[in-house]
Amino acid sequence: MDMSTTLTAGRTRRAALVSAPLLRRAGLDAFVKLDPRHLVRNPVIFVTEAVAILVSILAAQAATLGQPWVFQAAIALWLWLTVLFATFAEAVAEGRGRAQADSLRRNRSETQAKLLLRPDDRSLWQPRAATELRTGDLVLVEAGDLIPSDGEVVQGIASVNEAAITGESAPVIRESGGDRSAVTGGTLVVSDWLVVRITAAAGSTFLDRMIALVEGATRQKTPNEIALDILLAGMTIIFLIAVATLVGLGSWNGQPPSVPVLAALLVTLIPTTIGGLLSAIGIAGMDRLVRFNVLATSGRAVEAAGDVDVLLLDKTGTITLGNRQAAGFHPLPGVTEQELAAAAVLASLGDETPEGRSILGFARDRFGVPAPALPAGARVVPFTAQTRISGLDLPEGSLRKGAVDSLARALGTEPPAALRELTDRIARQGATPLAVARDGRLLGAIELKDIVKGGMRARFDALRRMGIRTVMVTGDNRLTAAAIAAEAGVDDFIAEATPEDKLGYIRRAQAEGRLVAMAGDGTNDAPALAQADVGLAMQTGTQAAREAGNMVDLDSDPTKLIEVVEIGKQLLITRGALTTFSIANDVAKYFAILPAIFVASYPELQALNVMRLTSPESAILSAVIFNALIIGALVPLALRGVGYAPVGAAALLRRNLLLYGVGGIVAPFLGIKAIDLLLQLMGLA
């Protein structure tokens, strides 16, 4: 399916920023977006457009009256280009999302659903268009059918290809009950059948939401974006006042500056750079998340991710590799390590669990002995919930392994004190002891260890520098939990955790004024997911969990919570950095324009022309051109987001202030001077 290739390609994070067709389309959209009804959402650019219209009219009027008009027309042209750069930036950002949406939409085909007429009878159904299904309807989905809408499996078990959503083509199992009961509209049943209760009305399915989201069609401004918009609108009003009042103030000594010149001053002073890029930054931020295969229900959730102070991470599968692995053989006195290892290997020959296989692997690595084939006449004793032991019966004897107490009970003996001591020591280190017996005689213990994933400690250190506390959640006892927590380098842990414990922990942290993020998949995670400020649900999880969270990870990798936080921060930093840059630009623009616009009244003000710009006209035009070009120049940065390093806030602020604050003051001096020189070279100045 071409869908899967698109998304898989999208998942590689360094995907090309834009393509040629996308740019062509965005170029056209940039003009469509000039519609004032659209631009009014963006006060800074709206004002710029209004001014551009005004100056255009004045230029046309001057031309028809035979007055000098070229300078006015040049200003008008560059004001229009300023607006176009802004609309273009938004169009490019939306275009990137639309490319994904288009391929998603192909999956939301006009599926015919098999609507069950009676809940208990699978044979009685009638065809019904997927778009006409209502929540609560029961539908039958058989091998080869697309699942018509989001729902909950109430009956059956089937393998489902979810590549349409996740980009992962290996089928997954969906069955009623348990944590794998949620199915998504647009995914394909590959084998068997399911009865699904529809949980989403047409138009609000997961796929619909995903399409709307990547398209930015229903994009609502996020809280920080609204606040920033207000700041920018306020600054626009302030500069509008400062410029408009020059008509009165300037008439005291000579002529006030002409309208096109005042228009140029206004547009260069109001924060057009950030105003023009703001919505592109927001769309691109969501897009980054989607490319990362995480779907947020709203931009608000992405911002909240940047604010998080506490991360709740499940131990198993997130901090540690999913399964415990053998990490040591501890023989009792009088037994050699090799003897114990040999017994352990034999006892595990028939054990197909990852733990069993890890014992074979560990023995091989340690003693260089490959695991033998199952000897003839051997009988595997499987692990059962009742006996809690497993092993192998050979003609010459028996081998058993299992939890110390279970094994001792099966052998009908008390475990010797030495073994107790041994197993306690293992447990204190956060590992699980597994006793081994040969022919009824206890030989020692295998140490099964939770293996902390590589690099986790470094990531937790990075999070700590960002001011985020990590909390490990585990069902293990305190002793084990403490040892693993110490090894992984988390700040805190919740041992023997119940869903209520998680919820309680989140509430306490929130009461202390902290924002909490967690990942979860089970139905019993739902309350905590809902309570958390950022709840990342796994795509493989239950419908309840997916509804409760405000983000869904399509790859079902809870570790990604960390990257989600980084993406949220990067989004905010990009906005802040470009705002600072935009505002800092004003200093240089003053030095360019002020001496120029008052040249008639006070030629002596040329002393402020520190850039030595060629002429007043060239100075004004250079400032306006710089102001337009800088928007275009910063589009890639807005789409990609500024670099983020996990360091403390103070270091981050120092770095970004230097880069975007001081840089924002210096850059336009160089840029305006360069444009002035260019205009001069071209004989236009």
Next chain:
Amino acid sequence: MTLLGWAQIALVLGCVVAAAIPLGRYIASLAAGRITFLAPLERALYAAAGVDPAHGMGWRGYTLAMLAVNLAGFLLLYAMLRLQGVLPFNPQGFAGLSPWLAFNTAVSFVTNTNWQAYSGEAALSYTSQMAGLAVQNFLSAATGIALGLAFARAFAGGGVKNLGNFWADFVRVNLYLLLPLAVLVGFAFVAMGMPQSLATYVEAHTLEGGTQVIPLGPAAFQIAIKHLGTNGGGFFGTNSAHPFEGPSALATALQVWSHQVIPCALALAFGHMVGDIRQGRALLAVMLGYVVVATALVYAAEAAGNPLHLAAGLDAAQGNMEGKELRFGQALVALFTATTTGASNGAVNAMFDSFTPLGGLVPLFMIQLGEVLPGGVGSGLYGMLVFALLAVFVAGLMVGRTPEYLGKKVQAREVKLAMLAVLVLPATILGFSAVAMVLPAAIGSIQDQGPHGLSEMLYAYTSATGNNGSAFGGLTADTPWLNTTLGIAMLLGRFAYVVPVMALAGALAAKPKLAPSTGTLPTHGALFAGLLAGVILILGGLQFMPALALGPLAEHFVLAAGKTF
């Protein structure tokens, strides 16, 4: 500039900081209701007014109570000024003020502006001075401080509903802060030679055989509160340049101390109130940093002198001494100028109109920056906090979190209210000035041609809107047009600013208080102080640059080119 001059400046500012440290702690205690040495008197006042001092008020209640007090104060003062002719203690027999002038003056003293379109010794009776103006000096100062304390309380915790009780704050600030300090400073001023008398003016016979009327009055204590409350309205027309209002260098130094100490102490009190003194120190550092830079600029510009005088061969040693008192010297004039405009005080000990263009630009710009350096009593604190919130908002995004200040998230509502407040200054100053520069009725008041004339008008509206009250000079202000529009500018500068600011306090108070982490933008270090200083300059100052370019900046370059008007 001389080393001795800088030593004077350093000594005075050193005394300000030394006193502000304990005073800041004291004010924090006062705000918490822990200062009680006049408790019986306090209780009697509450009982008489039927007020329960323990009753907490939300931002609306607090603001309404404040507005009610100020409205009553305005009506009372207006009536008193109009009826001056029939009221006692009027040895010179002054008549009541015109309606325009009475409106302007009443607004001026109620808003803590103390713009004076009259000359005290030539127009006001002792009753008007003592019972009218001096009382408002206390009340308008107490109003400002109470608002500052209420704003500070917004950061105290999460989900705070009440910002304190206005009546209690108002009474306590008067009883425990302003009155005791005014008594102390007043006695010091008497000792330094300021009159405190109800006698009629003295007629003196000069050596030349002429006669001279020497005005007297209950001046010393009114001058004490004039500075302590950052009011600035002079008892005499020439304010602190008058030999009775600024008798010596020491007196002028004590005046600088008096109008700096409470605003500076309030920054530190804020630190105590939010439980982190470093937060207060950061604000104070920004305030004093600007004061030092402004002092240096005025000092340098004035000490360098007028280029035309120098070209004519005048002695350059004294610098530009036109409009300055020899007994103060350049250093204390520069310090007084920077502090009185930075502190929204508005007293002057020299004539700004006679400054060099750049020397005159500094006081103008200090007011335009929002009167937060260190600003008026209380108003400087809340004004500075508005800038701090905006600084946190702009820079806070750059650390990748929703910006927060002292655990309070700065979001749409907060930004909106802060911007509303910040808008007041440019809209009022530039709006009125622009209209005035094309209106014949207003232009007629301007004395000088060229850019200097624009500076005179711009300064008047700047001073009024900033609630500073100092006069640039060279402007005939007692006209119906200027009295009315300047009065409106003063009202907007005070109340159109303070209402959104109090709404902002209410919004912040109601928010949960988030715990800080290493991911939180630190707001106590040098980095933040630098950032805040930059934001004040950019958000508070840039919008005035075009106007300043047409006024003092143009004058500077024109003068350098040897051109006059």
